[in-house]
Structures are given as C-alpha cells and as structure tokens.
Amino acid sequence: MYVSTVGIGNTGGHFVSGPSADSKSLHPCAFHEGHGATAVPPSASLVIAIMTHQFPALTPEQKKALSDIAQRIVAPGKGILAADESVGTMGSRLQRIKVENTEENRRAFREILFSSDASINQSIGGVIFFHETLYQKDSSGKPFPDVIKDKGIVVGIKLDKGTAPLAGTNGETTIQGLDGLAERCAQYKKDGADFGKWRAVLKITETTPSTLAIQENANTLARYASICQQHGLVPIVEPEVLPDGEHDLQRCQYVTEKVLATVYKALNDHHVYLEGTLLKPNMVTAGHSASTQDIRVNQWSLNFYVFFFFPPAGICFLSGGQSEEEASLNLSAINQCSLPKPWKLTFSYGRALQASALAAWAGKPENKKATQEAFCKRAQINGLASKGQYIVSGKSDGAAKQSLFTASYTY
Numbered sequence: 300m301y302v303s304t305v306g307i308g309n310t311g312g313h314f315v316s317g318p319s320a321d322s323k324s325l326h327p328c329a330f331h332e333g334h335g336a337t338a339v340p341p342s343a344s345l346v347i348a349i350m351t352h353q354f355p356a357l358t359p360e361q362k363k364a365l366s367d368i369a370q371r372i373v374a375p376g377k378g379i380l381a382a383d384e385s386v387g388t389m390g391s392r393l394q395r396i397k398v399e400n401t402e403e404n405r406r407a408f409r410e411i412l413f414s415s416d417a418s419i420n421q422s423i424g425g426v427i428f429f430h431e432t433l434y435q436k437d438s439s440g441k442p443f444p445d446v447i448k449d450k451g452i453v454v455g456i457k458l459d460k461g462t463a464p465l466a467g468t469n470g471e472t473t474i475q476g477l478d479g480l481a482e483r484c485a486q487y488k489k490d491g492a493d494f495g496k497w498r499a500v501l502k503i504t505e506t507t508p509s510t511l512a513i514q515e516n517a518n519t520l521a522r523y524a525s526i527c528q529q530h531g532l533v534p535i536v537e538p539e540v541l542p543d544g545e546h547d548l549q550r551c552q553y554v555t556e557k558v559l560a561t562v563y564k565a566l567n568d569h570h571v572y573l574e575g576t577l578l579k580p581n582m583v584t585a586g587h588s589a590s591t592q593d594i595r596v597n598q599w600s601l602n603f604y605v606f607f608f609f610p611p612a613g614i615c616f617l618s619g620g621q622s623e624e625e626a627s628l629n630l631s632a633i634n635q636c637s638l639p640k641p642w643k644l645t646f647s648y649g650r651a652l653q654a655s656a657l658a659a660w661a662g663k664p665e666n667k668k669a670t671q672e673a674f675c676k677r678a679q680i681n682g683l684a685s686k687g688q689y690i691v692s693g694k695s696d697g698a699a700k701q702s703l704f705t706a707s708y709t710y
C-alpha cells in the first residue's frame with residue numbers, strides 16, 4: 300500500500316482524492332458540502348491511502364494536447380454541432396421534408412451547413428461527423444474535414460456502434476464498438492479528427508435504469524474514453540438519460556445524478572484525464588409525458604446540483620428532443636444561474652441546431668442561402684445562450700418552437 304501526503308493550500312497543491320487525480324490545482328467544488336465530499340480547510344494536509352499503483356497513462360505533453368483541444372472546442376461562446384446522424388437517423392430526418400435518403404442528399408445537406416460563412420466559428424467550436432461524412436467532399440472536391448478545419452473548427456467523430464440488448468434487464472441496452480476501437484481512433488486521428496463521441500442510453504421507468512445497466516454503460520464509456528485519450532482524441536462522454544416517460548423532474552435529477560456519479564467513478568478507475576474530456580449530458584427535465592412540466596427555475600438549479608463535483612473541460616448539453624427555442628432558453632437559463640461555474644456550460648446539439656435549417660432546405664439547391672441563414676441564426680443564439688445572454692425575443696418562427704421529441708430515441 301502506498302501512502303502519500305498531499306498539501307492543499309494557497310500555494311496550489313495536488314488534489315488526489317477526487318475524480319481528477321491529475322489536476323494541478325484544487326477543483327473549487329472540493330470544498331462544497333454534500334455528495335460525500337470532505338470540507339478541508341485551506342493549508343491543511345491530507346493523508347491519502349492509495350490502494351493500488353497507477354502506471355502513468357498519459358505523458359504531460361499528451362495531457363496538454365488533449366486539454367488544449369477541449370478548451371478550443373468550448374472556448375467562450377462556442378459549442379458543438381452534432382452532425383453525426385447515422386444513415387438511418389438521417390433517413391428519418393430527410394423523410395420529414397420528403398427528400399430521399401441517398402448518399403448524395405446527405406452530402407448535399409452537410410455541404411450547405413459546412414460551407415456557411417466562416418464567422419460561424421464564433422459560435423461553433425467543434426463538429427461531430429459520422430464515418431460516411433468524414434470521407435465526403437464538397438462540390439469543389441475538398442474533403443469535409445478540411446472545410447471545417449479551415450474555419451478554425453475542431454473535427455470530431457462518432458465512435459460508438461449503437462446499442463445492444465442487456466440480458467436480464469427490462470429492455471435495457473449497452474453500447475457496442477470497443478472491439479478494434481484503438482485502431483479506429485488511430486486512423487481517424489490521421490484523417491483529421493481530434494475528438495470522439497460515444498453515446499450511452501439509459502431509460503427511466505418504474506424498473507429502470509437498473510444498477511447493471513448504469514454500471515455497464517459507465518464502464519464502457521470509461522474504456523472508450525481511455526482508448527480515445529491514448530490516441531490523442533478528446534472523448535465526449537455522453538450518458539444520455541432519455542426524456543421518455545411520465546416521471547417528474549426530481550426523479551430525473553435523482554437518476555441523472557446516480558448515472559453521472561457512476562460514470563465518474565468509472566472514469567477515475569480507468570485513469571481518464573478529466574481535463575481532457577467533455578461531458579455531454581441530458582438536461583434535467585421532467586419526462587416528456589409528465590402531467591405537469593416543472594418550471595424552468597427548478598431546472599437550472601438542479602442541473603447545478605447534479606454537476607457540482609465533476610471537472611471535465613466543458614459540459615456540452617444534448618438537446619434530447621426539445622424544440623430549438625426551448626433548448627436555447629434552457630441553456631441560457633442554466634448559464635444565468637448565480638452558483639459558481641468552474642466549467643464551460645454549452646451545447647452539443649443535433650436536432651436543436653438543424654431542424655429549421657432542414658425545413659428551410661427541403662432538398663432544393665436554390666434554398667441554400669435560407670438554409671445557411673437558419674443554421675447560423677440557431678448557432679448564434681446558442682452561442683449567446685452558452686454565455687447566459689439569450690432571452691426570448693418573441694419573434695422566433697414556428698419551426699423553432701416545434702418539439703423534436705422522438706420516443707425511445709436510438710440511432
């Protein structure tokens with residue numbers, strides 16, 4: 300057994316008992332009461348018993364490279380465009396606007412988004428690609444990753460391979476894609492990606508999520524995150540608690556907190572460097588079919604309660620079927636909360652960044668300008684929301700207010 304004495308005080312000691320054992324400075328939340336943390340007076344010494352030895356997983360240079368990438372993605376006012384819909388998911392999006400799901404139509408829509416004015420880089424720090432899109436080109440033959448990078452935006456890649464049933468549970472799932480992941484990461488890094496995404500899905504019902512599903516998905520996320528970091532990719536860790544159900548906001552908060560606590564224990568067990576990660580969680584909301592939707596004021600304070608102890612570089616919320624407008628207002632409300640915010644709180648939206656743009660496009664090349672305007676408008680609004688500066692204008696159009704909820708959202 301190793302025993303280490305760690306000074307914590309004004310000179311900035313190492314905090315090794317929390318989730319981010321590699322942190323060079325004490326996370327401000329370490330002194331917050333609750334969640335099992337010990338309030339330690341500044342300048343006190345902390346004697347910590349370390350049960351096992353950690354072989355260094357990453358060099359200081361690797362850590363710096365990862366944290367620099369993460370910070371670029373969530374620089375002030377920036378968030379992520381999740382354009383990583385699989386072929387099937389893109390198919391259902393295109394079906395709604397009566398456009399055939401061909402490779403060319405998927406490419407054409409993405410080209411319109413990616414060729415938006417370079418000023419889009421003021422609100423978009425990263426774009427998540429699906430495998431197919433990473434290897435597509437614009438009409439002039441330029442590979443999409445280069446189109447994005449030339450705007451100063453970081454390229455990411457969806458790495459999970461979707462859900463698989465977990466036997467012995469009430470219809471719960473785990474996520475596939477660990478086999479061969481190291482090789483895929485190495486290749487994607489060579490091909491221009493600097494971050495990855497892995498989405499695990501948990502569902503609230505009377506009997507779920509089970510401890511098995513929570514633990515299995517947390518462990519899988521941690522294995523993925525560790526492999527990503529070994530290959531220079533910043534992992535987006537996405538444990539999504541789906542909005543389906545009649546549950547109230549408190550139940551969502553309870554479940555989300557249990558899920559996140561388990562995920563962060565697993566990340567710690569796997570020696571994942573948290574400052575080189577991004578968390579992509581669900582917002583804490585009442586279930587989509589809840590009889591009473593709680594008022595937003597509860598929502599933002601509970602979001603903070605949930606995230607108080609975790610130090611990733613940034614927290615990039617998914618939109619989870621909220622309307623574009625709702626997702627922007629909620630993100631702004633979260634950022635307006637007066638509690639201390641040691642991380643960037645921003646967006647990684649799929650539906651809530653593309654719905655108006657898709658509707659404006661309708662598969663017609665002549666709608667390119669209107670499509671880009673719709674996309675840039677939502678990006679700018681979410682950029683403002685990530686700084687807590689978006690307030691309802693009363694002018695937003697019908698499309699932006701339409702619910703984007705899909706039951707049991709898988710892809």
Ligand SMILES: O=P(O)(O)OC[C@@]1(O)O[C@H](CO)[C@@H](O)[C@@H]1O
Nearest residue numbers: 381384617618619648649650710
């Ligand atoms: O909930 P949203 O913001 O629409 O999308 C969140 C997300 O994880 O789910 C999608 C699945 O298609 C992904 O494209 C995207 O990254």
